[in-house]
Amino acid sequence: MRWGVVTFPGSLDDRDALRVVRRILRDDAIALWHKDGDLRGVDGVILPGGFSYGDYLRCGAMAGCAPIMTAVAEHARAGGLVLGICNGFQILCEAGLLPGALVRNRSLSFICEPVTVRIEAVDTPFTHLCQPGEILTLPIKHGEGCYVADEDTLATLERERRVVFRYVGSNPNGSLADIAGVCNAGRNVVGLMPHPEHAADRLTGGEDGLKLFRSAAAWLERRGAERIASTS
C-alpha cells in the first residue's frame, strides 16, 4: 500500500507517521505538502497531529482550507482512505469531511497520557482487523479534544454506528458520549484524537496502534487490484 502523509506548516507528528508506515510496516509512503494540488497516486492519506498554522484560529480551521484539502476531499469522495489523527481529526471536521467539532478539553489543560479506547465499529478500513469491543491503549496529547456535535448528528452517528472509538474507563477531555473517533457515512474517512502512530513500538508506548495501519493495508489488499481513484 502507498501512504501519503500531509505536512502543513506546524504539523508535528508527520515524521512519526511516516516513520511508522515506512520502517515498521514497511509500506511505501511519501510526504505530501500542504500546497500540493494532487495526492500523487497514494492509496491512503494521513493528516497528522500538530498545530497546523499554529492553530491560532480554531484548531484545523486554516488547514481545512489548504490547497491540498481539495484533493483530499476528492480522494475521500472516490472512496479513498483518509485517516486524521488529533490535529488531522480537527482538520477533517473543519473541512466538513467528518461531522462535529473538537473544542477545548473540559479541564482547560493540555493532556498527555495513555488512554484506553474501545473499538465500536470493525467495518471501517482502519479497524477491520480488530475484534468488536476490543480495548486498545493509545496515548492522547491535546488541548482541544472534546468532541461535540448537535443532538441530531450524535443520534445519526450512533444509529449508523459511525462512532469508531470510544473512551473507556475515564473520559479524558469531556467528549460527548465518550467519543474518541468517528467515520464518515462512506466509512472510508476516519478521525480520532488518540495517536496510533505513538503506539507502534514496544519500547515507546506499546503496539496497539499498529492495528489501524495494518487494517488499512489488509483492507486494500482484500479489495484486490481495485485501484482507488486519484486525481493524478
Added chain:
Amino acid sequence: MARPVTAEVADEHGLTRDEWAKIVQVLGRSPTIEELGVVAVMWSEHCSYKSSRAWLKQLPTTGARVLQGPGENAGAIDVGDGLAAVFKIESHNHPSFVEPFQGAATGVGGILRDVFTMGARPVGSLDSLRFGRIDHARTPYLVKGVVAGIGHYGNCIGVPTVGGDVYFDSGYDQNILVNAFTIGIARRDRLWRARAAGPGNPVIYVGARTGRDGIHGASLLASAAFDATSGEKRPAVQVGDPFTEKLLLEACLELMQSDHLVAIQDMGAAGLTSSSVEMAGRGGLGIVLELDAVPLREEGMTPYEILLSESQERMVLVAKAGHEAAVQAVFARWDLEAAVIGRLTDDGTFRARWRGAEVCALPVSALTDAAPVYRRPAEEPARLEDLQRFDPADVREPADWTATLLALLESPNLCSREWVYRQYDQLVGGQTVVRPGADAALVRIEGTQRALALTVDCNSRYCRLDPYLGAVLAVVEAARNLVAVGAEPLAVSDCLNYGNPERPDVMWEFQQGIQGIRDACIALGTPVVSGNVSFYNETEGRSIPPTPTIAMVGLLDDVELHVTPWWKAEGDVIILLGRTREELGASEYLSVIHGIVRGAPPWIDLDAEKRLHRFCLEAVHERLVRSLHDVGEGGLAVALVECSFGGPGLGAHVDLEQGIRMDALLFGESQSRMLASVKRRHLGRLRDMARRDDVPLTVLGEVRGRNLVIGDLVDLPLDTARERWRHALERRLGG
C-alpha cells in the same frame, strides 16, 4: 530628539560611571545614543558574564567525547554512529516572574534556537523550576502560568518535554527560577558554528519581523535585582510564537543541508546587536548593517530600537556571496522572510547605517574582549556557621511512622509531578522510552540502538546550608539518576542561579558553587560543555538560595538494557546498595515534619559514589537487576514507596537493621545509595561483585503484596497512598 549622550544617560542604561569612562576612553569621544545602547547591552552582566567569567574558567570543559565546549550557542559531545548530541540549559528567571506564561514560553523558545542553530534537530527538553512556598498567595498563579507557557511553546513546536524538576521554597517567594534545557542530534561532521568568515559575504536576517518587544530585556531586566517597580518592566518581556519558530527550525535545518551557509546565530538576548557582534567577533571581522533593510513589525521604529529589540524567532546568518537567492528560496518555501541586511567587512568595526547616516561605529573587540571583567569581593557569610549547627537530640522522633511517611509523600517537594508533566507532550518524535516520573528520562537516538539519558538536579536547601557541598551533591545526584536508568554519565550543562554578585556573600556562594561543580565533575569525568549564569535573583535585598542547576546527559549503548525504578515481580529480592548514616541535616523530613532548615547536608565520598556507579552499570549490562532507584530526598522510606508507584504497582516487605536513629534510617538522605530489585538467583553473583567493588550491599526484603510493610513500624496501603501522592500538587495549587 537628539538628547546629548552623557554619563546620566549611561546611568539609565545600567552602566557604572567607571564603565562610562571606559567607553569614552576606548572611543576617544562620546558615543551616539545607538552606540551607548549597544555597549550597555554587550557589557551587561547577562551578555558579558563580567562577574563570572574569571571563575568559570575553573570548570573542566574538555574530554574525549567533547566536540564543542562552552562559548558557542550550545555544547556538543560525540555519542557514536557519527552523531553528536548538542545541548544547553539556560535561565529565563526574571521574565518568568514578571510575566509567567510568556516568560517561560520564550525561555523554551530561546534554548530550542540555541540547539538548532548548531545544526541539531531538538529531540527532548527538560525544565527545572523553583517557586516560592506553595501557600504563598502568588505561587499558584506563577506555577500555572509557567507550566502553561512551557507547554504552549514545547507542545506547539513538536519537541517532547521529557523531564525536569520542581521545588517549592520560601527563598523563591520573590524570585522564581525557570531553567530550560534542550538536547538535539546532529551529524558530528555537520555541526554549525557562529563564526563569521569571508569579508564581503552577505549577512541575512531570517524569521519573524522586528518589533518593540523585549528592549532592555537583557540589560535591565536580567541584569538587576527586583524592586517594587519590577512589574512595570513587563513590556521588556518578549512574546513567543512557537509556530514561526517551528517554520524557522525546519527551514534552518533544510538550509544546513546545502552549501550556501557560512555561519548562523540566533537572536536571543540583545537581539540583532549581540548576534552580529558575536559572529563577527568570533571570526575576527567587522560587519556593516543596513538597518533600513531589517523587516519591521511596526512603523516609526528608531535605529536604537531596531538594534536592541529582543523580538523572538529571529536568526541572523552569513551566506556565501552570490547564494542570497538560494537562501531566500529555502525560507520562502516555509513562508518566512529572509532579508539581506548587511555584509562582513575586514575592518573589525561594527557599523550600523540608517537613512544614509552611520549611527554606530564601534570596534568589535571593544564590545567583546574589552568588556569589563570583575573579580568582585567575596566573603563567607556569618550566618552559615549558625545554620549548620544542628543537634538531632533536639528533635523528637514521631510516634506514628506510617502517618509521617504519608505526610512526606503529600508534601510539596516529594509528591507526584504528574499534574505538571501531563500538560507537556512527552511523546512527539516517537523516541521517548522512559517518560517523566522515573530517575531520568530516556530518549532513543532515532535509527540506532542507543539512547540518551537526561536529568536535571539541584537541591537548593543543601546549597543554602553549604554552597560548596550542595553543588557537589547536585552533580552527584544527576549522575546517579542517569546510572539508575542504566546510562553512563557523559557531560554537563550548568545553569548557575545566584543573587546579586555585587554582594560579597553572594559572590562567595557563587565561587563555592563553581568549586563544587569543578571537583565533582572532575571526579566523575563529566565535563561542562555549556551553561549559563543568572545573577541578580534578588528582591529588596533578599537573595534566592544558591541554585547551581545541573543538567546531565548520559548514554546507553543498547536501549533494550534500560531499567526503571519500579518493582517488576513478586518474590524479587530488594537490596540496598550503599550505606545509611545517621544524617538528618538539611533533609526534607526535618523541614516538612519539624519545620527545621538547619544542619549540614549529607556527607559524600566521591570514590564510593564512583564505585556505586560502576557496580550498577555492570549489573545493568549483565541484566542482573530488574529495577534501580536512587535514594534521594525523603530517604529510604520514600524511595521504597516510589518503586511501587509505577509499573505493576507492587508492594514490598522489608526489615531495616537498626543501629541509628529510626528517623535517620527511614528519612535521612545519605548519599551514594541505590535501591534495586533482583531475581533471587542473581543475588550470589551480585554479592561477589559488591565485595569486589567495595559497595555495601544489604538485603532488605522482597517485593510482595499491595502494601509497604517496614518491620512493625510501617504498614502503608499503597493504593490510597498513591492517590494522595498523585493529586497532592493539584490540590495544593487549588485545581
